[in-house]
Amino acid sequence: MPHSTASEPVLSGGLVEEDSIILDAPGQVPDYTKEEGKIDMYDSVSPSEDSAGEAPRMDVKLEDIFNDVDDDEDDEFSGSRVSNTNSEGSPQEAPFQFAPSAKYTDPEVMLAFYQRLFPFRYLFQWLNHSMKPSNDFGHREFAFTLQNDAYLRYQSFATGDLLRKDILRLNPSRFEVGPVYTANPRDRKTLRKSTAFRPMAKELVFDIDLTDYDEIRTCCNKANICHKCWSFVTMAIKVVDAALREDFGFQHIMWVYSGRRGAHAWISDKRARNMDDQKRKALAGYLEVVKGGAQSGKKVNMKRPLHPHLVRSLDILKEHFQRDILEDQDPWATPEKAERLLQLLPDKLLNDSLRKKWDAAPGRSSVSKWADIDAIAKTGASKALDGRALLEAKQDIVLEYTYPRLDVEVSKKQIHLLKSPFVIHPGTGRVCVPIDTKRLTEFDPLGVPTVTELLGEIDAFDGQAKKEESHVKKPQDYEKTSLRPYVDYFKIYVAGLLREEKGAKRGREEDAMEF
Structure with missing residues (x-):
């Protein structure tokens, strides 16, 4: 694990005049x-x-x-x-x-x-x-x-x-x-x-x-990291790098470890360097999918049909969702966290059936709970269930838990x-x-x-x-x-x-x- 934060030493005499500007960060x-x-x-x-x-x-x-x-x-x-x-x-x-x-x-x-x-x-x-x-x-x-x-x-x-x-x-x-x-x-x-x-x-x-992932990562929080939650950064680099190269044609992209809990991308193509603020804002908006603070409701609500960038992203992320999210993070392990999952599903009767099943089996893993959604949907627990709406809701859930959260x-x-x-x-x-x-x-x-x-x-x-x-x-x-x-x-x-x-x-x- 990284060393604990140490305060910076103050040199006797200083390096600048006493009236120099001091800034915390x-x-x-x-x-x-x-x-x-x-x-x-x-x-x-x-x-x-x-x-x-x-x-x-x-x-x-x-x-x-x-x-x-x-x-x-x-x-x-x-x-x-x-x-x-x-x-x-x-x-x-x-x-x-x-x-x-x-x-x-x-x-x-x-x-x-x-x-x-x-x-x-x-x-x-x-x-x-x-x-x-x-x-x-x-x-x-x-x-x-x-x-x-x-x-x-x-x-x-x-x-x-x-x-x-x-x-x-x-x-x-x-x-x-x-x-x-x-x-x-x-x-x-x-x-x-x-x-x-x-x-x-x-x-x-x-x-x-990684602090932007604190509401969904269960292994660490704040400045702390481990190999499990570093997978969020790996996922983000894969998705953003693919979009920058395939959708915008940039070639000279360098990713740099921040030294503790994140990574920075530097795009040095001349076309990228010369972009004005309006173009930069538009490109950042193109890549921004997960929106809303920690207390907000549904953070991903994409229009259909999905943009090709999102289709590609889902293809990149589906394997990570199964391994890095469901298995390693186990995001819905407790009843309180499982309620968050139910809030993202579109059918009340389906939710009631899932809640009843999970209450009867305390400690059920997130892997099993995710599989339960399709299993109970197929039993006809809700006659009015819209299969397409359920599929789209599950896609949005995958994006919410895996898609890059950019500053x-x-x-x-x-x-x-x-x-x-x-x-x-x-x-x-x-x-x-x-x-x-x-x-x-x-x-x-x-x-x-x-x-x-x-x-x-x-x-x-x-x-x-x-x-x-x-x-x-x-x-x-x-x-x-x-x-x-x-x-x-x-x-x-x-x-x-x-x-x-x-x-x-x-x-x-x-x-x-x-x-």
């Missing part, structure tokens, strides 16, 4: 609207400004960390290697200097993760859509949550190296990715017209959070900020890793490595290599750890996106040359 103000006593926009601190205090860090010089590197992929993490020089002048790798009891919330641990494991180069290429710096990255907003919980918005960087340098300087507990603006976010206050600064592009995103507000606006892939979840210490949809059912959220585990794996690898005195070329730090398959997957995903972007650019150039 950046994602809790998605619209950034102004409320009484609150400010709607958050000032940034420029990397060139001196901080009131520096984050605790390893004894490393920035010039040693950020030597120029070429485009060779083997050098991806070379800038993150911590090296000293021995008495003979040759470089040697420095060991970590952590206390044995170090936790993932310790600033030293976070700094080591950013230095040695975070894939900054591929993050840059993913958000820049090219190997060469462009406004797709330079006008992109980043937001940092610092170790003392200060929240810095409208950070921007011309290159991935500059982003990395500032993250090592500030050592944030996490950071988020925002939209690409019409101007550099750092220059927004110098523009003569406020309308000159507006979002113009952003990946289309979707958010799945659609996340998807509707370009301006929304979303946690970056590969950051550390502050409550569990787990890395927010990409999910390989081709191996979706194999993904284990509880098996995703924590930052302290990864750093320990580097130590163990280096210790063994030193004993063996191998002269083989040393692998990059991430290759020494269980983070490797996730970084490799991200590399492949980014490479596919860059190939398409390069081909599209070449096509536009050729069209422009024609007379």
Whole structure:
């Protein structure tokens, strides 16, 4: 199970001036609207400004960390290697200097993760859509949550190296990715017209959070998860991914584990990035089927004939309903919960017969209760029973208990900020890793490595290599750890996106040359 939530340490001296804006949780103000006593926009601190205090860090010089590197992929993490020089002048790798009891919330641990494991180069290429710096990255907003919980918005960087340098300087507990603006976010206050600064592009995103399933999952609630309820996320990814690819033609879709109880989808196709808020809202509405809060009545009431998307979704979900819902969740085990099932059926006489049968057999499983519906319907217990209405009601029930429950507000606006892939979840210490949809059912959220585990794996690898005195070329730090398959997957995903972007650019150039 994930680690229990630990409070974030507050650094002595702080990293920003005392009058800096403090926000409890950046994602809790998605619209950034102004409320009484609150400010709607958050000032940034420029990397060139001196901080009131520096984050605790390893004894490393920035010039040693950020030597120029070429485009060779083997050098991806070379800038993150911590090296000293021995008495003979040759470089040697420095060991970590952590206390044995170090936790993932310790600033030293976070700094080591950013230095040695975070894939900054591929993050840059993913958000820049090219190997060469462009406004797709330079006008992109980043937001940092610092170790003392200060929240810095409208950070921007011309290159991935500059982003990395500032993250090592500030050592944030996490950071988020925002939209690409019409101007550099750092220059927004110098523009003569406020309308000159507006979002113009952003990946289309979707958010799945298991807390939205609390009324139907019986194994866990709130921030807790287990393998049984993770199946809700698996179902949601299958349905949403199929719709995005088959109904809208998107290809570059990356699902990322949130680090605790959910997953995020990032759609990087250019057509998706350029969608305005109205189109995003319409697409989110297309995918929204389960509606209503925890106390509402019937949450699914679809018109017939069913839309092809729903027919496909039912085909995907029917197997999960039998195994993951009826068997694992047993949602109607108690008489009180069984009443919820009866409320969703269309015939009163049928309901009375079912209630009588279940009252006579306390502890009857949900698998049996679901089978009882058809069995009693066939006995003619209700002469007025409409067979088609019963079938449609059962389809709606399947959708209510299996169909994705999306936080659609996340998807509707370009301006929304979303946690970056590969950051550390502050409550569990787990890395927010990409999910390989081709191996979706194999993904284990509880098996995703924590930052302290990864750093320990580097130590163990280096210790063994030193004993063996191998002269083989040393692998990059991430290759020494269980983070490797996730970084490799991200590399492949980014490479596919860059190939398409390069081909599209070449096509536009050729069209422009024609007379």
